Amino acid sequence: MNKKNLFLVLIIFISVFGGLLLGNIIANRANRSGFSMSSHNKVDELLSIINSQYVDTMNMKEMTEELMTDVAGKLDPHSVYIPAADLANVNSELEGSFSGIGVQFNIQNDTVMIVAIVSGGPSQKVGLLAGDRIVQVDDSAFVGKKITNEKVMRKLKGKAGTKVKLGIRRHGTREILHYSITRGEIPVNSVDIAYMIEPGVGFIKVSKFAMTTFSEFLDAIAKLRSQGARKYIIDLRENSGGFMDQAVNMVNEFLPAGRMIVYSKGKAYPRAEAKSDGKGSCINLPMVVLIDEFSASASEIFSGAIQDNDRGLIIGRRSFGKGLVQQQMNLSDGSAIRLTVARYYTPSGRSIQKPYEKGKAQDYEMDIVKRYMHGEIDSKDSIHAAKSPKYKTFGGRTVYGGGGIMPDIFVPRDTSEYTPYLNKVINYGYLYQFAFQYTDQNRAKLKSQKNWQQMDKYLDTQNLLPQFVAFAKSKGVNPDARQINSSKRFLLMQLKSYISRNSIGDEGFYPMLYKDDKTVKTALEQLRKK
Known part of the structure; x- marks a missing residue:
């Protein structure tokens, strides 16, 4: 998101059940908007009758909570009721x-x-x-x-x-x-890592758009520039969003003055536009953005603005398709509702939101599974069908709507090393467990490795794979020599990355993990071109 920052705005509108908790204040607003109070009165009346006359004693607080959840669930996939007990934890995901x-x-x-x-x-x-x-x-x-x-x-x-x-x-x-x-x-950091991935190229991974993301991003840019960065890779893979203003501020660092970044509008939400001011620190520096099927919301605002302004390449797979703007409104008992108040659009006019049916959140959530099932993740996306609406970028290129951001360069998921053995040890968490155990038993030796390059060389001498295979066998996963050999590179990469993280943190984890990452390699190849 949260990560991640997962991004938002202002405006108040509560319907149906709102009167139950906020009384006359909401009633007045409802009357002004044309909302019939009879529906509110029926809900209030029904609960009162149940409470006073039903044959069994009911937990009215629990029933009211369920009602709130059910009503919010009938609106759209992203409007949600948050009970008071959960609000602090939900909010902390995006706070600094x-x-x-x-x-x-x-x-x-x-x-x-x-x-x-x-x-x-x-x-x-x-x-x-x-x-x-x-x-x-x-x-x-x-x-x-x-x-x-x-x-x-x-x-x-x-x-x-x-x-x-x-x-x-x-x-x-x-x-x-x-x-x-x-x-x-x-x-709570939302910029997971900022490092020089090769001479002249800075790599920044943003996990979510939180309250502090933009300031963290500026610190990352300053750090990498001092190390010689003149090109950038911005990794938004698995970034589920957050605060929209943080994404807007980040995009502004890369755009010349007067360019549209994003606009939003809704029934009770006048059109609002965000444009670049030309004061960014990276306006003329080459850059690429990495996305995947889990990049959503503010990540898509950032990616869409970069793509529609022809400012950089988008590399990876079609993003999630979340283009609805929520505002959180606190209720009198300490609970809250995050209500969808508008849709946002990329500079070319694309609505990023993928199609949904009201009240069918489960079908909406299964969209990612459907993408995997019909092969979209593994072969070039089919969203370019004739029915997909077409739009023009600032420079006249054709881009496609229909839900999510379509990358300029598609990189499929790599399944060449997938085996039943690999799936089992991943699903049961044995890679992570072995890495923790190995780190725990070898902390003194691992501590002498000061960076990921030293750690990589050291772990290559430690014969990790046979040790892991023995560990997995002790957990009930019988070894299969052919499958282990097919998955060898992936297994070792994961083991070394986790051990490195356990010993020297994210500075040891991500560079090790991305050393042979195909999407990252594609980005580097593009940046090496003029």
């Missing part, structure tokens, strides 16, 4: 920070494993280490099959200044170590 202890964790063997410590965070200050196991929280045991990610988050996150006690098991230490940690503000 949250309060907690500053660790990345994973649950393995019914135990919370600390994968990484946030630099400068509360956990680092008290001495927690990557590899530590959390076995107690506030003097109570915290292990077992009932431990979930949600339960861990509820225990570790909290208001800044509050304390939590942890009991820690550490490799090589017999006794449980006890720590009292004062929660603090933990930054």
Whole structure:
């Protein structure tokens, strides 16, 4: 998104159930908009009758929550009701920070494993280490099959200044170590990595468009420029969106003055336009954008603006197709609704939103599965059919509507190394589990590798594949020599990338992961051309 920043705007309009919670204020707005209060009264009346006269006692709060969810679900795929209990976590996905202890964790063997410590965070200050196991929280045991990610988050996150006690098991230490940690503000980064992928070319991966994305992006540009970057790859793959203004500000860095970036309009939402001001830092620098089927919303605003202004190449696969603008409106009980108030359009006039039927969210969500089933991900997209509406870019090129952004250069998913063995070890998480175990048992040696290049060379000498095959066998996955050999390159790439991340962070993960990535290689080939 969230990542990711997943992007939005202003305007208030609530229908049907709104009067139930906001009374006369919403009633007045409803009357002004032509909404009949009789429908509201019927809902209110029905709930009152059920509460007072139904044969059994009903949980009216629960029934009201279900009603809110059902009504929002009948609007469009992206309008959603958010219960009060979930609102803080939902909002934190796109905020610039949250309060907690500053660790990345994973649950393995019914135990919370600390994968990484946030630099400068509360956990680092008290001495927690990557590899530590959390076995107690506030003097109570915290292990077992009932431990979930949600339960861990509820225990570790909290208001800044509050304390939590942890009991820690550490490799090589017999006794449980006890720590009292004062929660603090933990930054949520949306620019995952910015590094020189080859001389003169800077690579920036943006995972979501959050409140701080644009400032993070400017820092990344400044860092790479100081290292000699004169061309850029902007990776928006799997970026599900966020705040629209952050995407607009990012696009502005690449466009000359007066170019349309995006416009939006809706029934109660007057047309609003965003145009470039010509003050960007990268107006004349070559660039490409990477997208895939999970790039959505603000990612598509960015990609569409770059493509329609003929500013750079879009490389990858057709994006998700989410072109609806939501505004979050808080309700009186602490809950909220994210209501679709407008559609947004690329500079050429394309509506990015893919088709949907109201009230059929499940069919809409299955669209990605359908793309995989009919081969769109693996062979060149068929969206260029005669029925697809055509549009012209700033320079006169033809681009296509119909949902999502069609890349200028299509790169199919690489299935040449897929085998049943690979699918099984991925689906069960054994690659990740082995990488954590290997890192945990070899931290001293791995710590001496200062960057991903050194780590890559070192791990090539460690005979990782036979060790992993033995590990997977111990978990019940019988080895198949032919399948393992077919998937060898992918298995080793994944193992080395995860081990590198566990030891030196994202600076070790993404460069290792993308070293042989076909979409990245295609981008580099294009940037090497004049």
